[in-house]
Amino acid sequence: MTVTIQVPPPLRSRCGGASELSLSAPSVRAALEQLERNHPALYSGICDETGKVRRHVNLFVNKHHVRDREGLDTALAPGDVITILPAVSGG
C-alpha cells in the first residue's frame, strides 16, 4: 500500500529537504501516524499537539480535499498521492 506524500517547500526543512516521501499506510490517519514516528518535525508542522490537522493546513488525496471524502479516515490505495497545502502569507 505504498503512497506518496508531496511535501510543499515551506515544510521541507522539517524533513531534511525531501520533496516527496513514500510510505505504506491504509488511511490518511495511518500515514500521519507514520510521519509522527519517522518525521516528527514535519508532523508537528501538519498537526497540532492534540493530533488535529492544523487549521492553516489542507490535505488532499489525489487532488481532492479529505474533507470531501472521509477526513482522516479516508482510505488509501497503492499509488495514491497525498498533497499537503499550507497557507502561504508572502506577497
Next chain:
Amino acid sequence: MTAKAKEAKGRKGAAATPAPAAGRPEIPARYSRQILFEEIGSEGQARLMASKAVLVGCGALGTVQASFLVRAGVGTLRIIDRDFVEESNLQRQILFDEEDVRALLPKAVAAEKKLRATNSLVRVEGVVEDLNASTVARLLDGFDLILDATDNFDARFLLNDYAVKTGTPWIYGACVGSYGLTFPILPGETACLRCVFESAPPPGLSPTCDTAGVLGPIVGIVASLQAAEALKILTGRRERVTRRMAVMDVWEGRLDLIDQPPRDPACPCCFRREFSYLEGTLGSDTATMCGRNAVQIRRRDGLRLDLDEVASRLGPLGATEKNRFLVRADIDQYRLTVFADGRAIISGTQDPAVAKSIYSRYVGT
C-alpha cells in the same frame, strides 16, 4: 449561432460588473489586441473600462497585477499600501526603480505615477494607508473586485470578511521562495478563505519572504493568474472563473491544479457570518509605546510561538538573543522582541503600520 449571439449567450452571470452604456461603445485602438480575443471582444472591453478594482498591497504581487490591469484598461484602480520603496524590493517589484528608493517614495505614490504614465485613460488612485478594521469599509467601498497583494493573514482575513459581507469577489494569491498559490473567491458560490484556511499559521510556523526569500518568477506567475481571473470577472465572464486552486513551484517547474474544496458548513465567516476580523475581535492589535520609540503588537488569537524556531529563523538576519521568555533580534534599524504568546515589541518606530509590516515580515502571521 452567430458570433454575436454566442457572445451574448456567454454573458450569462455577468450581472456583477456594470453593463456598458447603450449603443456601440467607443473602444480606444490601444486595446485592439485584447478585443480580438473572442471571449472579451468590444463588449467585454467596455465592461472592463467601466469597472472599478481595488488592489490591497503594492509589493511584488501588487505591482504585477496593477501593471496588467492598467494596461488592459480597467476603469478605476485604487492601490492601497502602507509601505515605502526599498532597495531589496527592486528584484521583484516591477513598477519601482532606484529613483523611487532614493526619493523614499511610498509604494502607492510611486505606483500611481508609473501607472498613470502607462495608461492615462485609467483612473489610478494611490492611497498610503494601513488597511485595518477601522479603515476597511472606507477604503474598499464601491469596488467590483478586490485584488489581494497583501503579505499577511490578518489583512487577508479582514479582506475576506469584508468581501463575504458585501458579496464582493476577491482573488487570493501568495508566494514564498519559489512556491506560490492562488484561487478566486466568489462569495456565496465558492469556498471563502476561511473555508480553506480557518486560521493563520501560528507565528513562526510559516516562512515569510523576509526569512525564506522569494523569486521574481513565482511572483510573476501567481500575479498573472490573479490578473487573468480579474479580467474574467471585470469583463463580465464570471462563469469562466476557475474553480480550482493553482499551486506552483517555479524552481521545480511544477503547476498543479487542485479542486477548490466546497464551502465549509462550519465556516465561521461565510456560513455563520461572524465577521471577527471586521469587528476587531480577531487579528493583531497594536499600541504605540509612549516615549520608547516602539510599538507593541498583540495577537488576539491566543496562538503560542515556538521561540527556538523563531530564533533559528531570525539568527541569520541579525544579532539574535534568546531566553526562555523571549527572542530579541536586531534587524536593520529595528529591534524585535518577540514573546512566546506571540506579542512583540518593535523598537525603532512609533508607526503602528511600520511595526505591523516588520512583524509580518519577520515573525509572520
